[in-house]
Amino acid sequence: MNYQRTASTPVQDSFSFRRRGVVASLLSASALPAIAQFRIDIVGVGLTQFPIAIAPFRGEGQSPQKISAIVQADLERSGRFRSVDASTESLDETSRPDVGVWRQKGADSLASGSVTRLADGRYDVRFRLWDVVKGQDLGGQSFVVPQGDLRLAAHRAADFIYEKLAGEKGVFSTRIAYVTKAGPRYTLWVADADGENAQPALASPEPIISPAWSPSGGQLAYVSFESRKPVVYVHDVASGRRRLIANFRGSNSAPAWAPDGNSLAVTLSRDGGSQLYTISAEGGEPRRLMQSSGIDTEPVFSADGRSIYFVSDRGGAPQIYRMAVSGGNPERVTFNGSYNISPALSADGRYLAYVSRIGGAFKLQVMELASGAVNSITDTSADESPSFAPNGRLILYATVQQGREALMTTTLDGKIKARLSGQGGDIREPDWGPFQKQP
Structure with missing residues (x-):
């Protein structure tokens, strides 16, 4: 043949x-x-998904990359997460969320953060993850990266969230x-x-x-x-x-x-x-x-x-x-x-x-x-x-x-x-x- x-x-x-x-x-x-x-288009519905809210990161409107949208798309693409709308919220990594409100919205967890441009042109990306069912702070991370690595910082944030909630390593970075x-x-x-x-x-x-x-x-x-x-x-x-x-x-x-x-x-x-x-x-x-x-x-x-x-x-x-x-x-x-x-x-x-x-x-x-x-x-x-x-x-x-x-x-x-x-x-x-x- x-x-x-x-x-x-x-x-x-x-x-x-x-x-x-x-x-x-x-x-x-x-x-x-x-x-x-x-462009990422998600199709289909999984059997078991974690409902999560990703609030817009403070300052990301002035950032070349919308960090929260990248994190949300990563998590959705994994098939393990379902997004709960948080588009109207104003939160950052220092905010302590009203867990009762988020439970009413149907979220089990919430991530929020900030993006700040530093004097040297780099960006400081910070976020924190909350278990709103238990009212627990699950930790967070911060990255200081050049503009070209903003997407990588978002992928690493998604990896952190995935590992904390799904119990295994994320692949987004x-x-x-x-x-x-x-x-x-x-x-x-x-x-x-x-x-x-x-x-x-x-x-x-x-x-x-x-x-x-x-x-x-x-x-x-x-x-x-x-x-x-x-x-x-x-x-x-x-x-x-x-x-x-x-x-x-x-x-x-x-x-x-x-x-x-x-x-x-x-x-x-x-x-x-x-x-x-x-x-x-x-x-x-x-x-x-x-x-x-x-x-x-x-x-x-x-x-x-x-x-x-x-x-x-x-x-x-x-x-x-x-x-x-x-x-x-x-x-x-x-x-x-x-x-x-x-x-x-x-x-x-x-x-x-x-x-x-x-x-x-x-x-x-x-x-x-x-x-x-x-x-x-x-x-x-x-x-x-x-x-x-x-x-x-x-x-x-x-x-x-x-x-x-x-x-x-x-x-x-x-x-x-x-x-x-x-x-x-x-x-x-x-x-x-x-x-x-x-x-």
């Missing part, structure tokens, strides 16, 4: 799962400009990567987890595919066609420096980081056929994982680094398999449907997300690995490239919604979806980065 993926020249190591039921190409995408700013095509130009973007504040990491007249975050969040591996063939690079996000990892005979693609960040799994055709290898994150000689007469590609490591999930047509059609990194016979994981690709694993190892072709449509599926139970969680028909949030609560993916390319997040049950939609152009290949270390 001759499978192709997002290239103007054949790449025989990935499957023809692209949108609109064809072997898709980034070259065939719309020539509309890439958009770095996204993490980053995502994705690829766009505008005319003849391909761009690899790094953006906030809500899709805003996108910055270009790489631009090229040749295709860029398969971006993958390193476990530290400081590097991106990806495949570039600058050499008129697929070649794997590792790119330092902060400095822009990059190094060549795999440029062997034939195709070099589908990089996936090992959990320790010291090596990557890649798909190479150097020895004939598309096969899985591991290679040092500094480059060097790759180690072949197994012998196969089929196409093996799209590897992804388990969180403990002991297993690799991958896609293979060894049974006649693309399915997802699992094998030990140390070797041995692979075992098949997906059995529902005849075409399953693009595996992604939650950090806790409980869930596998993937894309299944169902009646000509490409739909996001979520499998509970322990039971094998599978749920189809979208109503769109061109889903691709699922990637879990680092806390395992959300999945990022690309799709076409209402005729437009879109980045989406969804809860694992599909009940809450957020569209991070551009105004046009081709948006795809998203990958959600790891938790960021706090300064």
Whole structure:
């Protein structure tokens, strides 16, 4: 079988799962400009949500960013929170709320704060969180940041609130990567987890595919066609420096980081056929994982680094398999449907997300690995490239919604979806980065 993926020249190591039921190409995408700013639309209703009021931060009217709106959107997008209107209130981090009033409004918690521009041009962002049911002060934080980090301060405030009320880490201050095509130009973007504040990491007249975050969040591996063939690079996000990892005979693609960040799994055709290898994150000689007469590609490591999930047509059609990194016979994981690709694993190892072709449509599926139970969680028909949030609560993916390319997040049950939609152009290949270390 001759499978192709997002290239103007054949790449025989990935499957023809692209949108609109064809072997898709980034070259065939719309020539509309890439958009770095996204609007968030929340759809759906979750089963259990925390009712929370986010009061307008004092002084945010003079701030370039409306902190309270960013915090509110973050919390809503998680699927764990429901907003209670606080738009007419005048509160800050020093205010002690009348808890009876907020209980009557239906809120269980309240956050309020302030934004102050300092003499040196930086901004002082402060907030406090209250449990209005118990009348308890749950603490707060303050950040002094340059103007360019105001959104980051808001995301960190949302992370604090999420952790205090949901009991687990928030992912709002993490980053995502994705690829766009505008005319003849391909761009690899790094953006906030809500899709805003996108910055270009790489631009090229040749295709860029398969971006993958390193476990530290400081590097991106990806495949570039600058050499008129697929070649794997590792790119330092902060400095822009990059190094060549795999440029062997034939195709070099589908990089996936090992959990320790010291090596990557890649798909190479150097020895004939598309096969899985591991290679040092500094480059060097790759180690072949197994012998196969089929196409093996799209590897992804388990969180403990002991297993690799991958896609293979060894049974006649693309399915997802699992094998030990140390070797041995692979075992098949997906059995529902005849075409399953693009595996992604939650950090806790409980869930596998993937894309299944169902009646000509490409739909996001979520499998509970322990039971094998599978749920189809979208109503769109061109889903691709699922990637879990680092806390395992959300999945990022690309799709076409209402005729437009879109980045989406969804809860694992599909009940809450957020569209991070551009105004046009081709948006795809998203990958959600790891938790960021706090300064």
